[in-house]
Amino acid sequence: MPGLTELLREWVPRQRWFAGKGREVREVTVLEATELTVGDPGLHHLVIGVGHDAEPGFPGPGTVDRYQLLLGTRAELPGRLEYAEIGRLGGRHIYDAVHDPELTRTLLTGMAGNADTGPLRLRTVPGQEIETDLVSLASPAEQSNSSLIFGDVYICKLFRRITPGTNPDLELNLGLTRVGCEHIPALHGWAETDLDGEPTTLAMLSEFLRTATDGWRLAATSVRDLYAEVDLHADEVGGDFASEAERLGAVTAAVHRDLARAFGVSRLPVDDVRTMAEDMHRRLDETVLAVPELEPYAAMIGAVFDDLAKHEVDLPVQRIHGDYHLGQVMRTERGWMLLDFEGEPLHTLAERRTPSHPLRDVAGMLRSFEYASRHLLAGQTQVAPEVGEQLEVRAREWAERNRAAFCRGYAEGGGPDPSAHEVLLRAFEYDKAVYEVLYEARNRPSWLHIPLSSFRHSVV
Secondary structure (H helix, E strand, O other): OOOHHHHHHHHHHHOOOOOOOOOOEEEEEEEEEEEEEOOOOEEEEEEEEEEEOOOOOOOOOOEEEEEEEEEEEEOOOOHHHHHHEEEEEOOEEEEEHHHOHHHHHHHHHHHHOOOEEOOEEEEEOOOOOOOOOOOEEEOOOOOOOEEEEEOOOEEEEEOOEEOOOOOHHHHHHHHHHHOOOOOOOOEEEEEEEEEOOEEEEEEEEEEOOOOOEEHHHHHHHHHHHHHHOOOOOHHHOOOOOHHHHHHHHHHHHHHHHHHHHHHOEEEEOHHHHHHHHHHHHHHHHHHHHHOHHHHHHHHHHHHHHHHHHOOOOOEEEEOOOOOOOHHHEEEEOOEEEEOOOOOOOOOOHHHHHOOEOOHHHHHHHHHHHHHHHHHHHOOOOOOOHHHHHHHHHHHHHHHHHHHHHHHHHHHHOOOOOHHHOHHHHHHHHHHHHHHHHHHHHHHOHHHOHHHHHHHHHHHO
């Protein structure tokens, strides 16, 4: 399709899943194209390369990232798909086919039949059967990937930015399924191809938790109830979240045990712990260059990493979730369920697959409680100063109460007691907050105050 790459060059940077925010796109190339459905409408699977300049503040040459697209083509585009249009070429409409249920069923039929289509391999998890007569709906959630909900049975996650190798989300779900973990949705199938000679995950099909509510929504409701009764303490409001936080801590410990059973536990030598602290320092320095608002807190953060560097015993490490927060857990009638074991999207695949101490996940959840307690305070410019101060006090109180409940549940559930590893946990928290500063500056500048406020309160 002559002209396609120019259309994609304009369209790709506007997508939520595009990882190169803030960088100029130099070129887009089609690296691989597979026709999945012939005719009108037609469906093509594309792997594209997006070349862009280096990040502002970071030295060195630019990079090329690879993304996958489901590209639909039609002579006439129905009104229901106009919002997904990329452009027109040769008299045909080109659009993002994840929004077209007439075409996405191809994914189900391919996985159900263990089909090989060109370089693509679609597979069923052994022992599972896949229904193929379901209609898809693209999830409206703003994420770094795209999700398709088939009926009320499956959810299919398409990994937009792809890196050679098995995605940790698929790898860990397969391992947890093998050891009978009860706290993850059932895995039904996946799709893969080869990149640079390595099997590379493109998509995974899982049980859709149709009656579930995500942890972020439940926590946000609790905070909203607290703010509505500003004269009450967190434990006096009907929407108190602490009991759920404690149960979530226990489930987190159970999943960590299952991950250890599935993938084993090793020891991180003291020298490597020091190297880990040095890496935290490096990320801090790089982030200060990219986000100058962090600079006033750099010395305080660096001192925390220095404390970690003084650690004198080996650390037990294992596979962990890697990007753990309230948006990655669902409350169901069966209890808490964990999702999205992909790891932090800004890290390399090798970094996301590297074993770590399970308290890194605990730190991620503690950071999420801070986010939940403060996100409603953004833009409160018309609130009287005395009310704003009281809301700030309530936010801290809510976060502290739920942090303590989660840690208590985690320790009682058999995880490493957070109170016995304060230096390690604090270093993980600060490292995560530094990551959040960079992420928010790139993707949600209006939320940058949340991680910065954590450092500000630590100074106080």
